[in-house]
Structure formats: structure tokens, C-alpha cells
Amino acid sequence: MLKKLILMLTMLTTPCVLLAEDFSQYRDELWYQKNAISNLTVEDNSLHFLVVGDWGRNGHFQQKAVASQMDNLMYWLDAEFILSTGDNFYPDGVASVQDPYFQSSFEQIYSYPHLFEPWYLVLGNHDYRGNVQAQIDYTQTSRRWNMPARYYKIEKQLEDSNDTLLLVFIDTSPFEAKYQTESKYINVRSQDGQKQLDWLSNTLEQSTAKWKIVIGHHPMYSSGKRYGKTGSVRAALEPILEKYEVNAYFAGHEHDLQHNQIADKNVHHFISGAGSAVRDVKPRSFTQFARATAGVTSVSINPEFMLVQMVSAQGDVIYHTRINASR
Template sequence: MNMKFILALALLISSTVNANTETYDDAYYAKHSIASELPTNDNDWTFLVVGDWGRNGHFAQRDVAKWMDIAAYQFDAEAIISTGDNFYDNGVASVNDPYWQSSFESVYHGPHLFLDWYVVLGNHDYRGNWQAQIDYSNISRRWNMPAQYFDKRITIPDGASLHLVFIDTSPLNPDYQHEEKYRETQAQDANAQLTWFKRTLETNQDADWTIVIGHHPLYSSGKRFGKNAAVRSVIEPILEQYHVDAYIAGHEHDLQHNQPAARTVEHFVSGGGSEVRATAIREFTRFAQSSAGFALVRVNTRQIALEFINEQGEVLYQYIIATTQEP
């Protein structure tokens, strides 16, 4: 019998046993709740954002997944977004790779995590079979990656419109042009993506809100402080030109909100899905913490409300982007 199959089966059996130790009843969710100070609006369209998570349940990955499930239940989430680096260190080999079970299916097993996952590729995903992550969309109902870059237009319950744009930042990153381990990123047609990106934003300018999701942050208060200029020079002018409301990335293994002077776009990092790294306060930092966790985002006509939740279910930070339009 194929050894990879045996390994995958063993991991699946083990994870299934572990997954069934919790009883997900009303008492469980009454005991485990998130103390958000922001009011819940029935007209919100709510989603979670997690990044840099694919480590077979190691570090804080399982704890983050637990509180993601609680948040999805408590705030009636509609979707989950991944900012990339879905499988460490070298992506997946195929749609049958055991990592699908050990890093994704068996970790995000909570009953309220079976939502639509909208996923982008990270640099580590390009070190494996990145096409397999697109192809897995045909196997898993909840995994949605129709292409390397794509968008989704959503009508919020109160009638407002939200435009989510998912970009593939690794091929757009000039820093990867001379790195052998990321050679595959430079085999992609970056110009075609940029043309699509601009056209997509142009044709959806009537949306009430626009949020762009990518893997690489354009500003960092963490490990890569001062090392974002190249990718920023490619992406930021487009974000500013089309008045994007927020850019959410991963890559840095922490939680951040950066707002540089003379810029209109709000920059967030949600890369605390598993392992964490150190952060610091920079001149553009509004919030930065070396913590595992995820973002909870609620959108309605009047505002985008974002909260960072850590792996213990604690609210670390809250921020509201309010509309400038008359109601």
C-alpha cells in the first residue's frame, strides 16, 4: 500500500478522534465567547481573516482555529479569508497531499468553520504545487481559489455593496526576481495581473466598500520593517488611485494596523494563524502585537469594523473605518 496514503489515513483517524472530544452545544458557546465592545448589527456582512497558518496544527494553529469557530458562531460569519502561506514550508505536492488533512481539514473542523474560504497564495505556497491549491476548489466545497487572482462582489443585507479583490502578490514582488527558491513566481505574467487588477477596480468603482487581500504587506511593523519598498512601489499606487478602503495582508506572523502619513488606504496584517514573530512600534504603526490570532471584520453601509482576536479569545484591538457619505 502507498506509504503516503497510509500516512494520510493515520493523520485523518487521529485528527477525527481529537476533533470529537468537544461537544459543540449551546453550553459550549455560552462558556466560550468573545467580549467585543462593538455593537452587533443584523445588517452586517461578517468574515474572518487568518494567514500564515499551515503548520499541521503546531504552535498556536489549533487554538486560533478554536476561537475562529467561536467567532464565526457568535458573530454569524459568512466567510473566511486566508492571506496565504497556507502550507509550510514548501506548499503541497498535489490535491492528495496529506497536508490537506493534517494542516487544513483536521484543524479547522469546528462546526462553524465550514463556510466559504477565499484563499490567496503566499510565497511558501509557490515552493510547491500552487496549481493544486486552485484544483482543490473542485474537491472541497468550502475551499475557493478559482484562480491565482480573482474578485467577488457581495451585496450586504442592508443593500450596500462590498467588493473583495484577491491578488497574487508573489509574482508582483520585484524582490523575488533573483531568488532561486521563488523562481516559479517570476514565471507568472505580472503585467497581465496588473492589467486585470486595474480594470477590476475601475469597473467596480460604484461599490460602497473595496477591500483588497494579498499576501505581502506594503508596510510592516514586524520582521520585514524597511524591506517592503519594492512590492509597495508596484501595488500601492493602484490602491491609492482607486480609493481602496483597506488592504489586508499576511506574510508577517503577527497582527498589525499600519497607517502611513499622507496615505488614504488602511493597511492591516493578519498573519497570526500559527507561529508568531516579534513586532515593534514604527512611525506609521497604529497597532502591532506579536500574537497569534485572526481578524474579525463586520461590514455594513456605514462602516467597516475590524477587531483582532488572539488565540485565547481576547480582543486585542478594534478599529472602525466610517463612511464619509451621507446616510
């Protein structure tokens, strides 16, 4: 009798619980005003976008909390698009365009009102454990998913200006030396690394953009787990980025938020790989900021400067830096 009573009570209360959960997702102007992000700087007449990486975990860890703050940031900044630094699906990428992970890790998690803007994505090493072409082909299925090739470029006009921002999206896995021998990364070996480097050089050399930003998965410098283990990627890419005066390089791979600036180097190195799980970091000689916290990075660009702000899953600006235009 007692068991039946408990079952009846459960059946009666469950719909109310579900209704409460559904209602908690409702957002209007009042919700955003009540959940304003602490210490966020909103620059007028700037182009705003977000950078997030290492997120595809079916809502586990802090993926949902980060998604919520991404929506909040998009509202307050009136941001126009989102960049992904890779590892879009853990642990082994996707199998096909119909893989349910596209729904459970992407569509259903980033379903808040202001996240239905263009996403521009690169491939991470975990994506290479699955069907890479499926992620490229999903571009034809989704209105917001943009990955037309393994590497590509886009150009954006700055607000109230004739100046432009060049965004170059690269595939860094071919430049990680150990992937050339590990069986789980056999798909990496189909990529012609030198062809991509030639394309990158030509793209940057021919650009007249005011700002040049390159986005890849693997960092060239890290204050985290892979400190001292980024040499092969750095050797391939850093000379090109320095030669053509790239302003910033955004990566993921490390599950944290970082800003690294190397003495006598021009490129600012940012890591935004804290889209779900996190792990420890340790300050190094080149570390400007490093924190093992889930979160996302926002970027605001105008002809005079670029403002980078890192926001935790709890909705606090935990770091910001302003980079002046070099020309």
C-alpha cells in the same frame, strides 16, 4: 513483572484518555455561552467575515488554538465566510491535490462546526515552493476551498442594503523583487505581473461597490520583521489602490497582527498573519497597533462603517477600529 503491569495499566487507561480528548471537541450552545469572547462587539445588520494567514503548519504552534477561536467568532458574529492571506502550507506548499497536507493542515484542523463556510484564499511565498496549480484545482474538490485562479474577485451584498462589497484577491509574489532571482521561487517567474496589475486597475476602476478591499500575501508596510523591506511590493500596488480609493488592504507574511495607517494616505493596511507561529514586532511612526500574538481578525461591514476586531488565540479582543464609509 513491573514492566508488564505498567503496560497493562497503559492499555487500560489509553481509551479513556482518547475518549476525553474526543469529548472536549464537542460543542453546543452551552459551550459557546461559557466561552464568550471578551469585549467582542457584534454589529447588527452587518456582513461579517474573518481574515487569517500564515496558518498551514499541521496543527503545530498555536494553529489549533486559533482555529478554536475562529469557530467561536463565527458563532457569535454569525459570520459568512473566511479569507486567507496566504502561506497556506509550510514549508513548501503542496505536491498535488492528493497531498496529505490538505487533510493535516486544513481539513482536520478547521473541523469545528462553524468553520464549514466558504474560504477564499490567496497564494503566499511558501505556497510557491510547491505546486500552485494543485491549490487552484482543490477548488473543484472541496466545498469550502475557493481559489479559482492566482488572482480573482468576488462581490458580496451588504445586509438590508443595495450596497455591495468588492473583494479583490491578488497574487503578490511576482512583485517581490528578490523572488525573481532566488531559485526556490522559480515558479513565481511564470506569472505576468504587468498583466495582473492591468487587471487590478480595470477591476477597481469599473467597480461601483460601496466598499473595496484588496487581499494579498505581502504587506506594503510592516511594523515587524520586514520593516523597510516592502518597497517593491508597495511600489507596484499602492498607487493603484490609492487611485481607486480602496478602503483597506489585508496581508499576511508577517506572523503577527497589525494595523498601519500612513499619513496623507487613504488605504488602511492590516496584517493578519498570526494563524499559527508568531514573531516580534516594534512600533513605528505609522503603527496604529502591532502585537506578536497568535490570533485572527474579524471584519463587520455595513453601509455606514467597517469594524475591524483582532482576537487572540485566548479569546480576547485585543484591538478594534472603526472606519467610516468614504462615500
